[in-house]
Amino acid sequence: MNTDGGGLDWGDELVNSLVWTLWVSAASLAGLVVVGALLAAYTKWGRQYWRVTGGFFTDRQIAPMTWLLIVVLLLLAIFGVRLNVLFTYQGLDMYNAIQAGASALGKEAGDPARQTGLDAAQSAFWKSMAVFALLATIHVVRTLVEVWFGAAFSVRMRSWLTEHVTEDWLADRAFYRNRFVPIETTDGDLTAGVDNPDQRIEADITTLVTWTRQFVFSSGGSATGGIIPAIVTMVTFSVMLWGLSGPMHVFGLEISHGLVYLLLMFVFLASLVAFWIGRPLIHLNFLKERLTANFRFALVRVRENAENIALYSGEEVEHRGLIDRFDQVIKNYWNIIHRTLLFSGWNLSVSQTSVVLPFLVQANRFFAGSISFGQLNQTASAFGNLSDALSFFRLMYDDFTAFRASIIRLDGLQDADAKARKLPTIDTADGDDIELRSVDINKPDGTLLIEDLSLRLVTGEALVVKGRSGSGKTTLFRGLSGLWPYAEGEFVRPAGQDTLFLSQVPYLPLADLRSVLTYPAPPTEFSDDELRQVLIDVSLPHLVERLDEDEYWAKVLSPGEQQRVGFARILLSRPKVVFLDEATSAVDEGLEYALYNLIRTRLPETIVVSISHRSTTEQHHTKMLELQGEGRWELTDIAVETA
Numbered sequence: 001m002n003t004d005g006g007g008l009d010w011g012d013e014l015v016n017s018l019v020w021t022l023w024v025s026a027a028s029l030a031g032l033v034v035v036g037a038l039l040a041a042y043t044k045w046g047r048q049y050w051r052v053t054g055g056f057f058t059d060r061q062i063a064p065m066t067w068l069l070i071v072v073l074l075l076l077a078i079f080g081v082r083l084n085v086l087f088t089y090q091g092l093d094m095y096n097a098i099q100a101g102a103s104a105l106g107k108e109a110g111d112p113a114r115q116t117g118l119d120a121a122q123s124a125f126w127k128s129m130a131v132f133a134l135l136a137t138i139h140v141v142r143t144l145v146e147v148w149f150g151a152a153f154s155v156r157m158r159s160w161l162t163e164h165v166t167e168d169w170l171a172d173r174a175f176y177r178n179r180f181v182p183i184e185t186t187d188g189d190l191t192a193g194v195d196n197p198d199q200r201i202e203a204d205i206t207t208l209v210t211w212t213r214q215f216v217f218s219s220g221g222s223a224t225g226g227i228i229p230a231i232v233t234m235v236t237f238s239v240m241l242w243g244l245s246g247p248m249h250v251f252g253l254e255i256s257h258g259l260v261y262l263l264l265m266f267v268f269l270a271s272l273v274a275f276w277i278g279r280p281l282i283h284l285n286f287l288k289e290r291l292t293a294n295f296r297f298a299l300v301r302v303r304e305n306a307e308n309i310a311l312y313s314g315e316e317v318e319h320r321g322l323i324d325r326f327d328q329v330i331k332n333y334w335n336i337i338h339r340t341l342l343f344s345g346w347n348l349s350v351s352q353t354s355v356v357l358p359f360l361v362q363a364n365r366f367f368a369g370s371i372s373f374g375q376l377n378q379t380a381s382a383f384g385n386l387s388d389a390l391s392f393f394r395l396m397y398d399d400f401t402a403f404r405a406s407i408i409r410l411d412g413l414q415d416a417d418a419k420a421r422k423l424p425t426i427d428t429a430d431g432d433d434i435e436l437r438s439v440d441i442n443k444p445d446g447t448l449l450i451e452d453l454s455l456r457l458v459t460g461e462a463l464v465v466k467g468r469s470g471s472g473k474t475t476l477f478r479g480l481s482g483l484w485p486y487a488e489g490e491f492v493r494p495a496g497q498d499t500l501f502l503s504q505v506p507y508l509p510l511a512d513l514r515s516v517l518t519y520p521a522p523p524t525e526f527s528d529d530e531l532r533q534v535l536i537d538v539s540l541p542h543l544v545e546r547l548d549e550d551e552y553w554a555k556v557l558s559p560g561e562q563q564r565v566g567f568a569r570i571l572l573s574r575p576k577v578v579f580l581d582e583a584t585s586a587v588d589e590g591l592e593y594a595l596y597n598l599i600r601t602r603l604p605e606t607i608v609v610s611i612s613h614r615s616t617t618e619q620h621h622t623k624m625l626e627l628q629g630e631g632r633w634e635l636t637d638i639a640v641e642t643a
């Protein structure tokens with residue numbers, strides 16, 4: 001950069017700027033990698049961030065594109081800083097031309113130097129205008145290109161994270177079992193299970209992605225810029241100010257380049273105070289996400305249970321409950337506002353002081369003729385850029401707190417998922433029949449439900465499980481299906497979809513009836529005729545013509561009809577073993593007989609294990625397991641009635 005006479009040689013500037021941008025970008029990339037690695041190694045939030053997002057930067061399939069986008073964004077951001085520098089030189093030329101014009105105008109009317117001076121000043125002025133037009137055009141194009149590449153980066157990162165976190169959450173039943181894992185909140189408390197995973201996957205990922213991009217890259221030099229442009233701005237403009245600043249006198253001492261030290265100290269102290277004021281915002285933002293999610297979840301529950309609530313006339317209780325939750329949201333909101341007022345008040349005061357500081361410091365030198373009007377203005381704009389860049393952390397702290405809260409929440413979810421996968425499960429092995437060896441089932445508090453249960457069922461056999469309410473029948477099924485972590489022993493069963501567990505109310509997805517019937521298998525696996533026939537078989541003939549209808553089937557079908565859908569699934573998937581948890585509780589005894597009869601005759605090989613309170617169910621089974629409480633149980637044969 002040629003600073004001969006304070007200005008630039010604009011003819012060489014295009015090449016100079018491109019070379020500068022390349023070098024500084026390369027250095028910034030190296031710095032980004034090193035600092036990123038140090039943060040990931042030595043700070044808690046850095047570690048958490050890396051745990052959540054690491055794969056996006058290292059996964060072989062997507063990493064090349066990720067890094068390409070990072071390099072492009074870096075180049076654009078650094079080029080943005082360079083443009084800011086060039087703007088200050090354009091300002092320098094412009095104000096110097098104005099000052100030269102003013103001094104020419106001050107000469108005598110007849111003085112030939114007057115006209116020459118005015119001509120030179122005008123020519124310099126219009127040249128600076130042409131430079132401005134060029135710089136402004138480049139600035140607009142650069143900003144738009146950066147917006148596009150920034151969006152491309154965000155979309156890729158958000159898609160990767162959503163896919164990755166969702167997969168992790170659903171894998172190995174972590175989404176069910178993470179309720180048994182206590183997790184830590186920002187203030188060190190332990191909560192039972194992960195709250196609102198839906199919000200973590202949706203809102204927190206969005207926050208994390210937005211701030212990754214804005215923190216690191218966003219356009220150069222301004223208060224809303226990213227950390228890399230902020231650092232580059234800081235260095236570049238410090239060098240510029242160093243050249244512009246003269247000695248400063250403090251208590252009789254002469255400090256050369258005092259302006260630069262003054263500014264550094266000013267911003268450093270201002271930032272320290274800002275961090276101190278802003279710190280509680282981390283926890284408050286964390287709470288905000290949780291409380292709003294809780295409120296939304298409560299609203300969804302009312303919608304989901306509208307019929308039940310209306311039948312109980314529970315509107316008043318629900319209203320109170322909803323408003324209670326909403327009050328918590330508002331209370332926290334006010335806490336955030338009060339804290340933000342303090343925080344913003346401080347930041348605004350600091351920003352206002354920064355506006356006049358360079359003029360205060362440079363005024364004497366200007367009036368003494370040591371610096372030109374252009375240089376006075378260049379000092380102010382360099383100071384503004386530098387002060388904004390140095391204030392980056394102070395101004396962004398508020399948003400950083402939201403960013404950190406999101407990292408904590410996403411890491412918490414993944415941590416709970418990982419721990420959920422490590423929770424004990426019953427040892428399962430593949431086989432053709434069913435065998436339980438020394439199975440113990442406990443409650444979470446350690447109370448024994450079933451102790452040392454061993455039994456074997458072969459092809460065609462059927463077992464009915466009985467026992468008083470709360471004796472552990474459903475929990476036994478949960479233990480065998482690998483959901484319940486407080487279970488020990490060994491369990492042999494046919495692998496995969498050959499073993500089917502059916503709960504009291506089957507899950508009906510939001511889809512057309514065809515997909516509902518075949519869930520979780522894709523509907524394409526079955527022909528229309530098969531689906532129609534199965535509907536007729538399970539006494540749902542009125543649905544035969546509605547296979548393609550998309551309805552909220554869980555609300556449209558009666559509980560008894562939903563249970564028949566469950567039986568239809570058994571007939572379609574023809575498992576080798578089926579576990580039925582009170583699967584006929586909502587149908588009358590006649591229909592129960594017909595449904596069991598259907599299963600036993602159509603699928604005579606299938607092993608059936610049922611939980612039932614009804615004595616009428618026993619006739620379809622060959623054995624009975626009775627849970628007697630405190631771990632005791634009894635296994636008996638059921639006599640086959642002969643006509």
Ligand SMILES: Nc1ncnc2c1ncn2[C@@H]1O[C@H](COP(=O)(O)OP(=O)(O)OP(=O)(O)O)[C@@H](O)[C@H]1O
Pocket residue numbers: 443444449467468469470471472473474475476
């Ligand atoms: N997630 C849980 N956390 C703590 N305790 C639980 C949990 N789930 C079940 N229990 C307890 O385990 C015991 C057994 O429950 P389970 O649902 O297996 O009973 P059940 O025999 O199927 O009852 P019912 O006949 O009423 O359906 C109950 O005391 C229940 O409160």
